[in-house]
Amino acid sequence: xxxxxxxxxxxxxxxxxxxxxxxxxxxxxxxxxxxxxxxxxxxxxxxxxxxxxxxxxxxxxxxxxxxxxxxxxxxxxxxxxxxxxxxxxxxxxxxxxxxxxxxxxxxxxxxxxxxxxxxxxxx
Amino acid sequence: xxxxxxxxxxxxxxxxxxxxxxxxxxxxxxxxxxxxxxxxxxxxxxxxxxxxxxxxxxxxxxxxxxxxxxxxxxxxxxxxxxxxxxxxxxxxxxxxxxxxxxxxxxxxxxxxxxxxxxxxxxxxxxxxxxxxxxxxxx
Numbered sequence: 001x002x003x004x005x006x007x008x009x010x011x012x013x014x015x016x017x018x019x020x021x022x023x024x025x026x027x028x029x030x031x032x033x034x035x036x037x038x039x040x041x042x043x044x045x046x047x048x049x050x051x052x053x054x055x056x057x058x059x060x061x062x063x064x065x066x067x068x069x070x071x072x073x074x075x076x077x078x079x080x081x082x083x084x085x086x087x088x089x090x091x092x093x094x095x096x097x098x099x100x101x102x103x104x105x106x107x108x109x110x111x112x113x114x115x116x117x118x119x120x121x122x123x
Numbered sequence: 124x125x126x127x128x129x130x131x132x133x134x135x136x137x138x139x140x141x142x143x144x145x146x147x148x149x150x151x152x153x154x155x156x157x158x159x160x161x162x163x164x165x166x167x168x169x170x171x172x173x174x175x176x177x178x179x180x181x182x183x184x185x186x187x188x189x190x191x192x193x194x195x196x197x198x199x200x201x202x203x204x205x206x207x208x209x210x211x212x213x214x215x216x217x218x219x220x221x222x223x224x225x226x227x228x229x230x231x232x233x234x235x236x237x238x239x240x241x242x243x244x245x246x247x248x249x250x251x252x253x254x255x256x257x258x259x260x261x
Binding site for chain 2: 036052063
Protein backbone atom coordinates (compact mmCIF):
# COMPACT_ATOMS: atom_id res chain seq x y z
CA UNK A 1 0.00 0.00 0.00
CA UNK A 2 2.75 2.43 1.01
CA UNK A 3 4.72 1.42 -2.07
CA UNK A 4 1.71 2.14 -4.28
CA UNK A 5 1.21 5.51 -2.59
CA UNK A 6 4.89 6.45 -2.99
CA UNK A 7 4.87 5.50 -6.65
CA UNK A 8 1.75 7.57 -7.20
CA UNK A 9 3.36 10.64 -5.63
CA UNK A 10 6.49 10.05 -7.71
CA UNK A 11 4.38 9.85 -10.84
CA UNK A 12 2.61 13.08 -10.02
CA UNK A 13 5.91 14.84 -9.35
CA UNK A 14 7.32 13.55 -12.63
CA UNK A 15 4.33 14.71 -14.66
CA UNK A 16 4.09 18.14 -13.12
CA UNK A 17 7.88 18.53 -13.13
CA UNK A 18 8.06 17.94 -16.87
CA UNK A 19 5.34 20.45 -17.48
CA UNK A 20 6.56 23.31 -15.36
CA UNK A 21 10.26 22.94 -14.71
CA UNK A 22 11.58 23.16 -18.24
CA UNK A 23 11.86 26.67 -19.60
CA UNK A 24 11.08 27.34 -23.24
CA UNK A 25 12.84 30.64 -23.60
CA UNK A 26 14.34 31.28 -27.03
CA UNK A 27 17.43 33.26 -27.71
CA UNK A 28 16.80 36.94 -28.23
CA UNK A 29 19.21 36.84 -31.16
CA UNK A 30 17.35 34.06 -32.92
CA UNK A 31 14.68 36.03 -34.69
CA UNK A 32 16.19 39.34 -35.68
CA UNK A 33 14.77 39.33 -39.13
CA UNK A 34 13.69 42.04 -41.50
CA UNK A 35 12.23 42.01 -44.97
CA UNK A 36 11.64 44.39 -47.84
CA UNK A 37 9.48 43.76 -50.88
CA UNK A 38 9.87 45.78 -54.05
CA UNK A 39 7.08 45.86 -56.62
CA UNK A 40 8.04 47.48 -59.92
CA UNK A 41 5.05 48.05 -62.19
CA UNK A 42 6.76 50.51 -64.53
CA UNK A 43 7.66 47.98 -67.28
CA UNK A 44 11.02 49.78 -67.43
CA UNK A 45 12.85 47.25 -65.23
CA UNK A 46 14.23 48.85 -62.11
CA UNK A 47 17.89 47.85 -61.93
CA UNK A 48 18.86 49.82 -58.86
CA UNK A 49 17.38 51.51 -55.83
CA UNK A 50 19.47 53.69 -53.54
CA UNK A 51 17.79 54.51 -50.25
CA UNK A 52 20.76 56.32 -48.78
CA UNK A 53 22.71 55.66 -45.62
CA UNK A 54 21.12 58.31 -43.41
CA UNK A 55 18.76 57.21 -40.66
CA UNK A 56 15.91 58.99 -42.41
CA UNK A 57 15.02 58.65 -46.09
CA UNK A 58 14.32 61.95 -47.79
CA UNK A 59 15.08 60.95 -51.37
CA UNK A 60 15.42 57.73 -53.35
CA UNK A 61 17.42 57.24 -56.52
CA UNK A 62 16.10 54.69 -58.97
CA UNK A 63 17.99 53.32 -61.96
CA UNK A 64 16.02 51.77 -64.81
CA UNK A 65 17.14 49.59 -67.69
CA UNK A 66 14.97 51.51 -70.15
CA UNK A 67 14.99 55.28 -70.17
CA UNK A 68 11.91 57.21 -69.09
CA UNK A 69 10.78 60.36 -70.88
CA UNK A 70 7.96 62.79 -70.15
CA UNK A 71 6.48 60.51 -67.55
CA UNK A 72 6.05 60.72 -63.80
CA UNK A 73 7.60 58.05 -61.65
CA UNK A 74 5.74 57.44 -58.40
CA UNK A 75 6.98 55.68 -55.32
CA UNK A 76 4.94 54.55 -52.34
CA UNK A 77 6.47 53.17 -49.17
CA UNK A 78 4.30 51.14 -46.82
CA UNK A 79 4.59 49.16 -43.62
CA UNK A 80 3.59 45.53 -43.06
CA UNK A 81 -0.09 46.53 -42.87
CA UNK A 82 0.16 48.32 -46.23
CA UNK A 83 -0.23 51.66 -44.51
CA UNK A 84 1.65 54.32 -46.44
CA UNK A 85 4.47 55.84 -44.45
CA UNK A 86 6.25 57.61 -47.30
CA UNK A 87 5.63 58.75 -50.87
CA UNK A 88 6.98 60.84 -53.67
CA UNK A 89 6.92 61.40 -57.41
CA UNK A 90 9.16 62.89 -60.06
CA UNK A 91 8.43 64.03 -63.59
CA UNK A 92 11.22 62.84 -65.88
CA UNK A 93 12.21 65.05 -68.80
CA UNK A 94 14.38 64.83 -70.81
CA UNK A 95 14.81 61.07 -71.15
CA UNK A 96 16.86 59.46 -68.44
CA UNK A 97 17.43 56.07 -66.87
CA UNK A 98 18.25 57.57 -63.47
CA UNK A 99 15.48 59.20 -61.47
CA UNK A 100 15.93 60.81 -58.07
CA UNK A 101 12.65 61.20 -56.23
CA UNK A 102 12.50 63.64 -53.34
CA UNK A 103 9.89 62.25 -51.01
CA UNK A 104 6.96 64.55 -50.26
CA UNK A 105 6.31 62.33 -47.24
CA UNK A 106 9.74 61.28 -46.05
CA UNK A 107 10.64 58.24 -43.97
CA UNK A 108 11.76 59.05 -40.44
CA UNK A 109 14.39 57.06 -38.58
CA UNK A 110 11.71 55.13 -36.68
CA UNK A 111 9.68 54.52 -39.82
CA UNK A 112 12.70 53.06 -41.56
CA UNK A 113 12.54 50.10 -39.16
CA UNK A 114 8.96 49.32 -40.16
CA UNK A 115 9.36 49.91 -43.90
CA UNK A 116 8.32 46.65 -45.62
CA UNK A 117 7.08 47.49 -49.12
CA UNK A 118 8.27 49.69 -51.93
CA UNK A 119 5.84 50.17 -54.81
CA UNK A 120 7.11 51.87 -57.96
CA UNK A 121 4.81 52.92 -60.75
CA UNK A 122 4.76 55.22 -63.75
CA UNK A 123 2.04 57.56 -64.93
CA UNK B 124 -10.51 1.77 4.65
CA UNK B 125 -7.63 0.87 2.39
CA UNK B 126 -10.00 0.75 -0.58
CA UNK B 127 -11.03 4.37 0.14
CA UNK B 128 -7.39 5.51 0.20
CA UNK B 129 -6.72 3.72 -3.07
CA UNK B 130 -9.82 5.37 -4.54
CA UNK B 131 -8.75 8.84 -3.36
CA UNK B 132 -5.22 8.41 -4.70
CA UNK B 133 -6.60 7.04 -7.93
CA UNK B 134 -8.88 10.04 -8.39
CA UNK B 135 -5.98 12.34 -7.57
CA UNK B 136 -3.82 10.72 -10.24
CA UNK B 137 -6.70 10.88 -12.70
CA UNK B 138 -7.23 14.59 -12.06
CA UNK B 139 -3.55 15.44 -12.44
CA UNK B 140 -3.24 13.32 -15.55
CA UNK B 141 -6.34 14.93 -17.04
CA UNK B 142 -5.08 18.42 -16.40
CA UNK B 143 -1.66 17.53 -17.72
CA UNK B 144 -2.54 15.58 -20.81
CA UNK B 145 -6.24 15.80 -21.47
CA UNK B 146 -6.47 19.48 -22.27
CA UNK B 147 -5.56 20.72 -25.71
CA UNK B 148 -2.37 22.72 -25.73
CA UNK B 149 -3.14 24.48 -28.97
CA UNK B 150 -2.50 28.19 -28.81
CA UNK B 151 -4.24 30.74 -30.94
CA UNK B 152 -2.57 31.30 -34.27
CA UNK B 153 -0.05 34.03 -33.78
CA UNK B 154 3.57 34.34 -34.59
CA UNK B 155 6.09 33.06 -32.08
CA UNK B 156 3.85 32.03 -29.24
CA UNK B 157 6.49 29.95 -27.58
CA UNK B 158 5.90 28.18 -24.29
CA UNK B 159 5.18 30.30 -21.29
CA UNK B 160 6.53 33.50 -22.75
CA UNK B 161 4.67 35.25 -25.52
CA UNK B 162 7.33 36.53 -27.82
CA UNK B 163 4.79 38.37 -29.89
CA UNK B 164 7.14 40.42 -32.03
CA UNK B 165 10.03 39.55 -34.28
CA UNK B 166 12.81 42.01 -33.55
CA UNK B 167 14.10 43.80 -36.59
CA UNK B 168 17.81 43.47 -37.32
CA UNK B 169 20.14 46.32 -36.50
CA UNK B 170 20.53 47.06 -40.17
CA UNK B 171 19.09 49.28 -42.89
CA UNK B 172 18.96 48.24 -46.52
CA UNK B 173 20.69 51.11 -48.26
CA UNK B 174 21.09 49.95 -51.84
CA UNK B 175 19.66 47.32 -54.17
CA UNK B 176 21.32 46.61 -57.49
CA UNK B 177 20.49 44.01 -60.13
CA UNK B 178 23.23 42.88 -62.48
CA UNK B 179 22.58 42.17 -66.13
CA UNK B 180 24.52 39.75 -68.28
CA UNK B 181 23.56 38.85 -71.85
CA UNK B 182 20.07 40.36 -71.47
CA UNK B 183 19.47 38.38 -68.30
CA UNK B 184 19.37 39.49 -64.69
CA UNK B 185 21.81 37.11 -63.04
CA UNK B 186 22.43 38.49 -59.57
CA UNK B 187 21.44 41.03 -56.95
CA UNK B 188 23.78 43.05 -54.78
CA UNK B 189 22.23 44.19 -51.52
CA UNK B 190 24.00 46.72 -49.35
CA UNK B 191 23.12 47.15 -45.69
CA UNK B 192 24.24 49.55 -43.00
CA UNK B 193 24.92 48.31 -39.49
CA UNK B 194 22.91 50.61 -37.22
CA UNK B 195 24.08 48.96 -34.01
CA UNK B 196 26.98 50.00 -31.80
CA UNK B 197 28.78 46.68 -32.27
CA UNK B 198 29.82 44.68 -35.34
CA UNK B 199 27.43 42.27 -37.00
CA UNK B 200 27.19 40.11 -40.06
CA UNK B 201 23.92 39.47 -41.84
CA UNK B 202 22.44 36.70 -43.92
CA UNK B 203 20.72 38.34 -46.88
CA UNK B 204 18.31 36.43 -49.09
CA UNK B 205 16.69 37.56 -52.32
CA UNK B 206 13.96 36.10 -54.48
CA UNK B 207 13.15 37.98 -57.66
CA UNK B 208 10.38 37.47 -60.18
CA UNK B 209 10.22 38.30 -63.88
CA UNK B 210 6.80 37.53 -65.28
CA UNK B 211 6.27 33.83 -64.69
CA UNK B 212 9.94 33.18 -63.94
CA UNK B 213 11.28 33.08 -60.39
CA UNK B 214 14.97 33.39 -59.58
CA UNK B 215 14.84 30.11 -57.66
CA UNK B 216 11.82 27.83 -57.57
CA UNK B 217 13.54 25.29 -55.30
CA UNK B 218 14.42 27.62 -52.46
CA UNK B 219 18.06 26.59 -52.27
CA UNK B 220 20.73 28.10 -50.07
CA UNK B 221 22.08 29.91 -53.09
CA UNK B 222 19.32 32.49 -52.56
CA UNK B 223 21.25 33.77 -49.56
CA UNK B 224 24.70 35.16 -48.90
CA UNK B 225 26.33 36.30 -45.69
CA UNK B 226 28.02 39.65 -45.43
CA UNK B 227 31.41 40.02 -43.88
CA UNK B 228 31.43 41.45 -40.38
CA UNK B 229 30.28 45.05 -40.60
CA UNK B 230 31.41 47.47 -37.93
CA UNK B 231 29.10 50.02 -36.36
CA UNK B 232 27.65 52.63 -38.75
CA UNK B 233 29.41 51.12 -41.75
CA UNK B 234 28.00 49.38 -44.78
CA UNK B 235 28.62 45.97 -46.29
CA UNK B 236 27.06 43.94 -49.06
CA UNK B 237 26.14 40.49 -50.26
CA UNK B 238 25.94 39.29 -53.84
CA UNK B 239 23.19 36.76 -54.46
CA UNK B 240 23.56 34.84 -57.71
CA UNK B 241 20.25 33.71 -59.12
CA UNK B 242 19.69 30.01 -59.69
CA UNK B 243 17.55 30.91 -62.70
CA UNK B 244 18.59 33.93 -64.79
CA UNK B 245 15.65 36.25 -65.40
CA UNK B 246 14.66 38.11 -68.53
CA UNK B 247 15.89 41.65 -67.98
CA UNK B 248 12.83 43.21 -69.55
CA UNK B 249 10.32 41.50 -67.27
CA UNK B 250 11.68 41.89 -63.74
CA UNK B 251 8.89 43.28 -61.63
CA UNK B 252 9.21 42.00 -58.06
CA UNK B 253 11.89 41.34 -55.47
CA UNK B 254 11.65 40.08 -51.93
CA UNK B 255 14.64 40.72 -49.69
CA UNK B 256 15.22 39.43 -46.18
CA UNK B 257 17.97 40.42 -43.78
CA UNK B 258 18.77 38.25 -40.78
CA UNK B 259 21.23 39.33 -38.14
CA UNK B 260 23.30 36.22 -37.46
CA UNK B 261 26.24 37.36 -35.35
